Amino acid sequence: MRNQTHNSQPGVNYRRTGTQPPWSGRVVRMPEVIEITGLSRTTIWRRERDGSFPPPIRLGGEHTRAVGWREQDIYDWIDRLSPAA
DSSP, rough: OOOTTOOOSSTTOOOHOOOOTTTOOEEHHHHHHHHHHHHOOHHHHHHHHTTSSSOOOOSSSSTTTOOEEEEEHHHHHHHHHHHHO
16 A cells, blocks of 8 residues: 555655656556545445545446546545645
8 A cells, every 4th residue: 555645666755746656547446446545335436426536437438337546536536635734
């Protein structure tokens, strides 16, 4: 699990440098979203349904059940929840 500054490289704070972190284009599935957020599957779906969590994207076309979330959307959501430092 990544630390609170979302670093994958020790000593690099991407939020302060303004550079794009290496995970910005990744799509993550539910188990990783649970790990990143600490929320349960039910809470994630409940919050997504009421609009307080980023919506998932379909991963195989219109008629597939497979979904994921843009990793950057998850971290942006976490940043919006955190008080400004």
